[in-house]
Amino acid sequence: MSNAQTVTPELRRWIVEQAQAGHPPQSVLQAMLASGWREDVAIEALEATLEQHLDADAVQRGLPPAVPVPEPDLAESPLxxxxxxxxxxxxxxxxxxxxxxxxxxxxxxxxxxxxxxxxxxxxxxxxxxxxxxxxxxxxxxxxxxxxxxxxxxxxxxxxxxxxxxxxxxxxxxxxxxxxxxxxxxxxxxxxxxxxxxxxxxxxxxxxxxxxxxxxxxxxxxxxxxxxxxxxxxxxxxxxxxxxxxxxxxxxxxxxxxxxxxxxxxxxxxxxxxxxxxxxxxxxx
Missing domain, CATH: 2.60.120.620 (q2cbj1_9rhob like domain)
Known part of the structure; x- marks a missing residue:
């Protein structure tokens, strides 16, 4: 694995496969960390891949596509x-x-x-x-x-x-x-x-x-x-x-x-x- 830890199409497919198999995001994240992925890279890859997967699935079911929305900066759970x-x-x-x-x-x-x-x-x-x-x-x-x-x-x-x-x-x-x-x-x-x-x-x-x-x-x-x-x-x-x-x-x-x-x-x-x-x- 390179120092840059590039998120590859293969990794994205693996994340989707885990989701389809019923594994919760937290267990998928733990598996990625155990394999040597940095936590920040793993979280970003997991969130982006699952979001794209869910949107694609929704569109296939006839729902309107998702669009960007306003979002407060709550990433670090601020008070x-x-x-x-x-x-x-x-x-x-x-x-x-x-x-x-x-x-x-x-x-x-x-x-x-x-x-x-x-x-x-x-x-x-x-x-x-x-x-x-x-x-x-x-x-x-x-x-x-x-x-x-x-x-x-x-x-x-x-x-x-x-x-x-x-x-x-x-x-x-x-x-x-x-x-x-x-x-x-x-x-x-x-x-x-x-x-x-x-x-x-x-x-x-x-x-x-x-x-x-x-x-x-x-x-x-x-x-x-x-x-x-x-x-x-x-x-x-x-x-x-x-x-x-x-x-x-x-x-x-x-x-x-x-x-x-x-x-x-x-x-x-x-x-x-x-x-x-x-x-x-x-x-x-």
Missing amino acids: HLDAGDRRVHVLNAMFNPRVVVFGNLLSADECEALIEAAKPRLARSLTVETRTGGQEVNDDRTSSGMFFTRGEFDVVRRIEERIAKLVNWPVENGEGLQILHYRPGAEYKPHYDYFDPAEPGTPTILKRGGQRVATLVMYLREPEKGGGTTFPDIHMEVAPVRGNAVFFSYERPHPTTRTLHGGAPVIAGEKWIATKWLREREFS
Whole structure:
């Protein structure tokens, strides 16, 4: 074996064969280390090969191909991440699906500034109407809301730049911040954020920056009870704590991403959130 330890096609085929035989990744990694592979090379080869194999298998089964997605730098399991002007806490991280709960993403002053700026422009929340590419009132969504344009004022611009650094995705690939207000009883039933490729209106929507590939829900004001962000497929609920946020990505527009999520009904008090959707390409 050379000092450079080149990852060969033969090694990749062997990794795939082990996966097909039912051997878990950790045992495959241990076998590679026992054979003399450096740990960093072995991990990189294992992750890349299995990712390619799984994607090829998915496409063969008729799923849309996977695309690159935003990704916080969690390789070394950090407790905090540098978001440029703010130190953000990593409270919880799940790999599959990729769900990360952040703490201290927003200050109390930033939360209140977004709420106050949004109040005069609130209207009944709409959902994307993928049959036509437009928007519609949907009984599944009972909040009120509005959108800021990207970089509309200083607080918005600062938060957008912070998000871009936090998840390693260009500012220009983000939609404008959406502010939502939930009163007692208001909810958003479980749904996906990507645009369904089977719907006739989706090609029109995708002209403005491609598919959505990730979502960041930020909590601006917390209710007394209820209002959590739920992920039914993985039996997870994120508490809507002011200043915190939940991030999740989806590499293909398909339920296999397990990113079904919703806003549980507010039981007491009021909930305010800001949502940032990230696209494949520049959003215009």
